[in-house]
Amino acid sequence: MTRSFLPITTIAVFILFFWYCFSIVLNSSWAYDRASRNSQTLTFKELVYDTWSQKKPKLPAPHQVFSEMWETTFNKNITSKRSLVYHTWITLSGTIAGFLFGTILGIILALAIVHDRATDLSIMPWIITSQAIPILALAPMIIVVLGSMGFTGLLPKAVISMYLSFFPVVVGMVKGLRSPEILEIDQMKTWSATKTQILFYLRIPRSIPYLFTSLKLGIAASLVGAIVGELPSGAISGLGARMLAGSYYGQTIKIWSALFAAAILAATLVALIGLIQKIISRRMMLQL
Amino acid sequence: MSSENMISAKSISLRFDTEDSVVNALQNVSINISRGEFVSFIGPSGCGKTTFLRIIADLERPTEGEIEVNGMTPEEARRARAYGYVFQAPGLYPWRTIAANVRLPLEIMKYSRAEISERIQRVLSLVELNGFEKKFPWQLSGGMQQRVSIARALSFDADILLMDEPFGALDEIVRDHLNLQLLKLWLKTNKTICFVTHSIPEAVYLSTKIVVMSPRPGRIIDVIDSALPKQRPLEIRDTKPFIEIAQRVREGLRKGQSYD
Numbered sequence: 316m317t318r319s320f321l322p323i324t325t326i327a328v329f330i331l332f333f334w335y336c337f338s339i340v341l342n343s344s345w346a347y348d349r350a351s352r353n354s355q356t357l358t359f360k361e362l363v364y365d366t367w368s369q370k371k372p373k374l375p376a377p378h379q380v381f382s383e384m385w386e387t388t389f390n391k392n393i394t395s396k397r398s399l400v401y402h403t404w405i406t407l408s409g410t411i412a413g414f415l416f417g418t419i420l421g422i423i424l425a426l427a428i429v430h431d432r433a434t435d436l437s438i439m440p441w442i443i444t445s446q447a448i449p450i451l452a453l454a455p456m457i458i459v460v461l462g463s464m465g466f467t468g469l470l471p472k473a474v475i476s477m478y479l480s481f482f483p484v485v486v487g488m489v490k491g492l493r494s495p496e497i498l499e500i501d502q503m504k505t506w507s508a509t510k511t512q513i514l515f516y517l518r519i520p521r522s523i524p525y526l527f528t529s530l531k532l533g534i535a536a537s538l539v540g541a542i543v544g545e546l547p548s549g550a551i552s553g554l555g556a557r558m559l560a561g562s563y564y565g566q567t568i569k570i571w572s573a574l575f576a577a578a579i580l581a582a583t584l585v586a587l588i589g590l591i592q593k594i595i596s597r598r599m600m601l602q603l
Numbered sequence: 604m605s606s607e608n609m610i611s612a613k614s615i616s617l618r619f620d621t622e623d624s625v626v627n628a629l630q631n632v633s634i635n636i637s638r639g640e641f642v643s644f645i646g647p648s649g650c651g652k653t654t655f656l657r658i659i660a661d662l663e664r665p666t667e668g669e670i671e672v673n674g675m676t677p678e679e680a681r682r683a684r685a686y687g688y689v690f691q692a693p694g695l696y697p698w699r700t701i702a703a704n705v706r707l708p709l710e711i712m713k714y715s716r717a718e719i720s721e722r723i724q725r726v727l728s729l730v731e732l733n734g735f736e737k738k739f740p741w742q743l744s745g746g747m748q749q750r751v752s753i754a755r756a757l758s759f760d761a762d763i764l765l766m767d768e769p770f771g772a773l774d775e776i777v778r779d780h781l782n783l784q785l786l787k788l789w790l791k792t793n794k795t796i797c798f799v800t801h802s803i804p805e806a807v808y809l810s811t812k813i814v815v816m817s818p819r820p821g822r823i824i825d826v827i828d829s830a831l832p833k834q835r836p837l838e839i840r841d842t843k844p845f846i847e848i849a850q851r852v853r854e855g856l857r858k859g860q861s862y863d
Contacts, residue, residue: 496694498690498691498692498694499694501662501688501690502688502690502694503711504661504662504681505660505662505681505686505687505688506684506707506708506711506712506759507681507682507684507711507712508711512711516707516710516711517696520696520698599697599698600697600698600739600741
């Protein structure tokens with residue numbers, strides 16, 4: 316952690332620097348327009364001040380985004396529709412539900428693929444095809460179909476999340492379950508182990524490192540799925556809904572703060588899985 | 604030594620058909636191995652010595668010929684757990700302790716808890732590794748890991764022990780030590796051992812019978828019955844009978860060799 320502090324800080328400083336520069340450049344035309352309407356001329360100092368404090372800037376300055384995030388996180392009741400925590404929680408619940416469904420589905424499919432050649436040949440191409448369809452086009456269809464069946468809210472979002480998150484789990488687990496060496500499988504045969512015994516004693520423990528890599532990809536994909544699921548549904552809550560509402564009214568600061576909330580959420584979830592992975596691999600004495 | 608046949612192979616052949624060629628891994632191999640014998644298979648790579656061991660173990664099926672293992676087909680013998688197999692690599696599970704690694708086949712074979720712990724103690728003392736139960740494989744040297752693997756193969760009391768170059772990856776000093784231990788273990792347990800190696804001294808030192816093989820096609824060149832006594836200190840390797848047997852093995856290997 317301490318070793319990565321300096322490089323990460325350096326990059327952050329660079330990003331902030333360029334971000335502030337771009338804020339000036341992109342928001343300057345609005346500032347000049349307003350100044351000329353009022354027959355004023357702007358000094359550079361006035362220009363900078365204006366471009367970093369507009370109400371609806373093309374690119375809000377970092378401090379505007381962070382103060383909006385602070386305001387909507389700590390100074391609002393967390394059950395209020397204005398609270399960022401509330402919207403993050405709505406998206407998080409969709410993400411977690413979709414992630415759990417996706418992981419379970421992914422593991423079941425991987426087991427079927429590894430144990431049955433026919434499944435391998437018949438299902439695997441469909442699984443790959445499923446990921447070639449743009450989720451943005453598919454998401455509204457899923458919401459419409461499920462909505463007509465009476466499912467709204469969490470479930471359609473979870474289904475879209477699942478659709479994105481099962482894929483890395485299938486691919487990773489198939490690879491992981493097949494990762495035992497030939498020698499290890501032969502050894503099991505010499506003991507006349509059953510397929511189930513080979514699965515539980517050998518294949519599953521061997522697949523654990525692969526599973527965690529997949530889970531990290533899966534949870535990030537789940538979050539994307541949940542946000543995409545909030546865009547076309549006319550949803551009024553969730554980070555996706557907040558981004559959409561922000562774009563209707565040109566509230567770029569709101570969009571950016573929702574965006575950052577999503578990024579922080581994703582990083583936290585991935586880090587959490589990384590932590591669980593560390594604990595389990597230490598228990599299993601696997602050097603990862 | 605009883606003359607009861609433990610393994611008898613009659614004209615075994617095994618061909619691997621690949622797309623552009625046919626590989627004769629084994630051609631017309633016949634041999635009888637009696638109960639309690641220590642048989643070494645020696646030859647250059649590709650001579651089919653490992654393949655023959657794998658046929659005994661039912662890990663490969665011969666294309667021609669007949670083979671009986673303890674009066675059964677190899678498949679029946681495998682299902683009856685008639686043999687323990689020691690591979691080239693120890694094949695220990697890194698997430699299991701030494702005791703848990705030895706326990707693995709016993710768990711698979713559904714032994715009772717009490718019996719499992721009794722057997723772990725017994726086989727670990729056979730390979731002189733008591734006190735290492737709670738260690739993990741990475742905490743042991745290569746030689747010790749291979750001893751764990753031998754203990755594991757012994758744990759379910761199979762009459763036959765199949766060993767595929769178990770000491771091939773170890774240095775010569777460790778190897779000498781393990782050869783000595785293996786002989787002691789063989790005398791104590793009276794198992795039938797089939798041992799694949801490409802070291803002439805190892806083969807002569809350990810065996811009551813040495814099978815010399817040659818490649819392309821894999822076949823038996825010579826079968827040598829060793830007259831060396833059962834008790835063998837390491838110094839026996841400097842005696843005349845030992846050197847004579849070693850010479851005969853070397854001649855056999857040379858005869859089968861066609862350096863092309």
